[in-house]
Every structure is written in structure tokens, then in C-alpha cells.
Amino acid sequence: MVQLPTWTALSPTLLLGLTAIVLLLVDSIDPDSSNNELLAGVAGLGSIAAAATSVWFIVAGTGLPAENGELISLFDDQLVVDQMALFFSFLVASVLTLVVVASYDYMADKARQAKYYSLTVMAATGMSLLGSANGLAVAFVALELASLPSYALVAILKTNKGSVEAALKYFLVGALSSGVFLYGISLVYGATGSLQFDAVAAALTDGVPAGILGIGVLMIVGGVAFKTASVPFHFWAPEAYEGAPAPISAFLSSASKAAGFVLAFRVFATALMGDAVLAVVDWVLVFQVLAIVTMFVGNFAAATQENVKRMLAYSSVGHAGYVLIGLAALTGGSSDAYVLGSGMMHLLVYGFMNTGAFLFIALVEYWDIGRTFEDYNGLATQAPLACAAMTVFLFSLAGLPIGGGFFSKFNLLMATVRSGTWFLGAALIVNSALSLYYYTRVVKAMWIEEPASGLEIERYPIGLYTAVLVAALVTVLLLPGFDAVSQTAETAASLL
């Protein structure tokens, strides 16, 4: 077998970056026409190629240690390509594919399409790069590469007040938290004299200056909390997800959240793991508190909503709380790899089911039939196929054994049992039961309630339908095929 050069291990990320530049060039050649098919086609091909390459690399074992035990690392150890990097590249690229396919219809009659697609792919490049970051400097650059296009994407409907307001709030919180995050990085650098993760970990012995390190770690927690939309920096999430175009909400709530978590996994499990740090600031305890508060805030707020998109936005905050278990249950025992792995599994399954749910909202916005629960009444009489897919997403989000969400939540629960953090498991069960209540409200509205008079759907857009149905199919298939995901995730986590 031919041995590829080492830098090709970054191919998924490089393909996404190349696609973004090709999109810019296509728009430069002919800026006046908006050739929807060409733009969506280029973006879709690029993202599918990136997803396929990551799968190929995972299967071929690119991210596994070589015979001498070394992982592939590039640029003086600033980037690392291990199973976790490839896992998240696949996650981001497949969410991007679904979003691009759906946007083909959603953005069809809107202006600024070339900008829309190239910004989306640029943000995906940043998120994918974040998975490979092996130093605080690269992590910050990749984080900004993911964030800056996202702010612009939320504001892409320039004349829509909701879109602009959402972008403003997203930007205000985002700019502040990236400032705080950078300050935290500078303090950790001050305490250790290094930005590279392994070097930071090596420098963290008992003699580190405690005050600087403690404040720095807390500030980094703040930056991570923003990107993952968890308490205390979750305020932007409902606004941004509600105001943004629905495919962008899907992209941000799935891929962007996953990118935030991979950053957290790398920073905390690689660089800041160890008794010297935990003696100064017990970030595991911080994450335990954040996980429980995030779960309850997200789910209780979701239960009181009247607007379906906003309900999903708050439920996405709640899911951030579930995944935080992957950090909060790191008690330092033998269960650590399983705990991290279960967080990764939930992110992957969540990537498909949540993207699908938001794309269904995009479909409803496309039909222009309103946003509240009442507006969804009797929708199944008009579009049974899409409503069946939405039912799969919602029940899988709640954790019923209809989609992969059942196993991923079950694994999170087992992780809390194995690490002895039973109170996290209890919070998970209580909140999942609560979430079933508000998810069922949507299902009940769609299937049982009588439709409002005059409810009629004339157009069945092919792109949006394809994206929703593929997402539903993958969600269901993850139920029998969960073993492959869980094995990959556990191997990836054990390599950290």
C-alpha cells in the first residue's frame, strides 16, 4: 500500500478550506449572477468529500498510534491527527452536508448566496481544525475562524430585524467571551511558559503559581461555556438560534457545539489533567455544577416555550448539559476513557438528530405556516413523511429507543455509574423525563390535533426533504449500528 505524505492526514480540514476558497473564486468570476445549483453543488461536494475522507482515515487507522507509539503530529506538535480529530471532522462535515443540501431550497430566493455558502464552509473549516488543535494558540485561532463567520451567518438576512438582533447578541457575548478566553490563555501561559498542550501538562507540577493558574483555568472554562452554549454563557443561544435562518441554527447548535466540546476535551483532558492543577482549581467540580445547572436551566426553560424553534434552542442548551457529563465525571480512575467517549458518542448522535429537527423547522419556515405549537396542528395530514422524520428526531432527542439517542444517553448514564457520580446520572434521568413532556407536545400537535382550516401545503422542496429524511435515516440506523460509533469514540478517548 502506498504511504501518503504526513500532511495529507489533515485532508478533511484542508478539503473544507479549499472548498471555501473555490466558492469565493466562483463568486469572483461572476459576482452578479447567483447560480444556486453551482454554489450549493460545490459546497456539497466539498463537504461530502471531507466526510468521506474522515471515514476512510478512521477505517484505515490513520489516527491510531504508529508502531513506535507516536501519533501523527504536524507543525512542531501544534496540530495532531488522532481518532478524535477525525471523529469530529466527520461530525462537522456531515452536519455541513445536511445543512448545505437543505439550504439549496431554503436560500433559493434569497440574496447573498455565494457569501452564505462560503461563510458556512469557512466556519466548518475552523470547527474541523479545532479538533486537531494541540496547542492553545492554534485552538484560539481555530475558535475565531469558527466564530467570526458564524456571527456574519446569523446576520445574513440583513433586512430581517430578528436576524440582526440575534447576530448582535451572539456577537456581544461571543466577543466578550473570546476576550476572556484569550486572557485565560495568557495567564496559563504565564504559569507554565508554554502554549503546547503536552508541554503545559509537563510544566504543571506542584510549584506552579497558583493564583495565576487558577484564574486562567476559570477563564478558559468561560470561553468553553460560550462555545458550547452552557451556563453561564448560554444567554445568546436561544436568541441566536431563533433569529438566525433555520439551517444556520441547525449548523450552530450541532457542529459549533461539538467544536466547543472537542476544544474542552483536548484542553482539559490533555493539558490541565493532573493533581497539581486539581489542587489549585478543581475544574471537575466546576463542570459538575455547570452540567447540572445547564441541564435544569435548558430543560425547564424549554418546557415553558410556545415557539417550537425556541423550544429546540433551549433543549439544545439542555443537551450541552448532558454532554458536560463527559467532563464532569472525569474522576481520574480507570473509567475516564469511557466517560469522555460517551460524551463524544452523544455529540455524534446529537449532531444528526438535532440538525434534522432544526431542518424540519426550516421546512416549516419554507412553507410559511407559523412558528408556535398551535401552528403545527395537523401538519401530518399534509406532510406525513416529514412529520414521521420529525417524530423520530424528537423521541430520539428525548432518549426513547427509536434512534441512536437511546444508546448515547444510556452510555452517559453508565459513565456516571462507573465513575461514581450518581447525582449527575439522577439529573440526567429527571431531565430526560421532563424533556419527553415538551417533545411530545410537538408530536401531539402534528399527529393528533385537528388542522386549522385552510392548512394546505403546495410545495415539497426536494433538497430540504432529502436532508431531513437522510438525517432521520441515520438517526434510526445509529440504533443497530451504535457499536461502531462507541468503539471508535472509546478508542479515540483512550488515546488522549
Added chain:
Amino acid sequence: MIPTQYYLLLSAAVFCIGIFGVLTRRNALIFLMSVELILNAANINLVAFSFQYGNLSGQVFALFAMGLAAAEVAVGLGIVLVLYRNFSDIDVTEATTMRW
């Protein structure tokens, strides 16, 4: 040689001024300036620690942080511009069509 603590105090002061500006001012442009102060406070730290440890990674990272700060301001000004066009004001508390 000036001790590193002095730089740390300076940067902490700049950081606090920035946070104060973010929390108290309602003008979006002043918000942007305050965020810029926070980022530059971090840059002071990075350069000072880089000097203390005698390695260059902090200084190089400070250069990257400057570039990113410029890009962030560019995006932020764009958002402030569309904010003004839609709400005829750059007061960040004016835009409240969605309830919390």
C-alpha cells in the same frame, strides 16, 4: 529590569477597564473598544511572560491575537451597521423584538 508583576498589574487594570466598559456602556461602538482593551490586556501578558521565560511563542501568539482582533472588529462593525439600518440606533439595549 522591570519585574513581571508590574506588567501583570497593568494588564489586569486594562482588563478590568475593558470589562467595566462592556458591562456599563450601551453604545455598540464603545462595546467594541472595550473588547479591544480586553484583547490587548491579554497581549500585554503574553509579551511580558514571553520576555520572562525567554521563549518566543507568547510574542508570536500576540501577533496572531492582533490579527484576529482586527478581523473581529471588522465583523463587529458590519453587524453594528446593519443594526443601525434596522433599528436606527446603535444602543445595544434597543434591539428587543425577541423576549428572553
Added chain:
Amino acid sequence: MSNPWIAIGALALVGVLIPLSMISVSALLRPSVPEQGKRATYESGEIPTGSSQQIRFNIQYYMVALLFVVFDIETVLIFPWTVIYRDAVGALGYEQVLFPMLLFLGVLVAGLAWAWRNGAVQWVKSPRATRQLSTNNE
């Protein structure tokens, strides 16, 4: 070993002395003619209308300024590269030193080309300014 604070103190002293000396020298030299017209905004006698808060600049200044900020800052990333270029080529060869920078510049050029083609650097004349110009010429 002299105290480094001396240099900083001297710099601060000079920094304060230069503007102070300029102000005082000009105060000593200039003739003093107090007159009410000096206090008006426009000494030509034009009475200002409206508030100075309401001055609006053409949006195109903003576009150009934004491009300038972004591309100007990128030079800080090129600058350290130029400093070590000769030594680095000697140690590592062209392909490791020159090509990454060419790639970086290529991405920047793609961005600039896009901005150019989309009219960000094109100076569009406002209809009102054109109208005023033509009435003045008549």
C-alpha cells in the same frame, strides 16, 4: 549598573516638556487680539446649523477602512517571516520557507480579488453629489 527607571523617567519628562514648551513659546510670541469673531465656529461668519453629533460620513469610507484594517494587520504576520527568511532558507530550503508564505498570500489575494469583484473598492458617486456638481457647472 544604572537603574532602568532613569530612562523611562527621562522619556516621560521629555514627553511632557515638548508640548509644554511649544505652548508657552507660542503664547509668548503671538500677538493677543481679543475679538468676538474668534469664538465663532466659522470665522467667515457662517452660522452653523444642526448638531455636530449628526455628521454622517459616506459609507464607502467605511468599506475602504475595513479592507485597510484587515489587510494592514496581516503585515504583522509577514514581518517576522522576512526577518528570518535568509537564515531559514539556508537551513531548510525553499519549499519549507517560501511556499507556506506564498500559500498565505494566495489566500489573501483570493480574498482581495473577491472584494474587488464585488465592488468593495469601487467608488460609487452618490446621486446627490453628482447633481450638485452639474448645477454648479451651469
